[in-house]
Amino acid sequence: MAGISKTVLTAKPGKLQEVVETIKSMTSRASEVEGMQGFGLAITGDNEVTVFGVYDKVQDSEAAAPIVAEVFGDMGPLMDSVPERGIFEGFWFSK
Numbered sequence: 001m002a003g004i005s006k007t008v009l010t011a012k013p014g015k016l017q018e019v020v021e022t023i024k025s026m027t028s029r030a031s032e033v034e035g036m037q038g039f040g041l042a043i044t045g046d047n048e049v050t051v052f053g054v055y056d057k058v059q060d061s062e063a064a065a066p067i068v069a070e071v072f073g074d075m076g077p078l079m080d081s082v083p084e085r086g087i088f089e090g091f092w093f094s095k
Contacts, residue, residue: 002037003061004090005053007072008044010080016047019078023051026071033067035060037092047080054092061087 011019023041030039035056044050053068055061065085072083 001057001089002092003035003055003058004088004092005051005055005061005064005068005085006088007051007053007068007083007085009049009051009072009075009083010045011047011049011078012080013047015078016043016049019049019075022075022078023049029067029071033060033064036064058087058089 009019020041020043030036030053033055037054037056039051039053041049041051053061053064055064068085072079
């Protein structure tokens with residue numbers, strides 16, 4: 001079963017687009033993460049972005065935690081609060 005991570009980020013007022021662009025620029029780093037199939041994001045509120053990561057298995061998602069923490073830590077000046085990340089078992093469908 002795939003590992004799915006869900007991270008909710010709250011941007012400081014006026015920083016949402018910068019958060020989105022920063023996350024989009026991370027595609028090359030994501031390809032370096034063992035077991036990661038990909039990630040996507042959704043703007044889920046006025047200052048909120050939810051990032052979904054898809055991994056081969058839950059253990060890969062858990063093992064990526066230090067890299068994820070580093071990436072989101074670098075975005076600290078843009079954030080209004082500490083990101084909340086959860087890891088779940090699930091399925092990923094694509095064409």
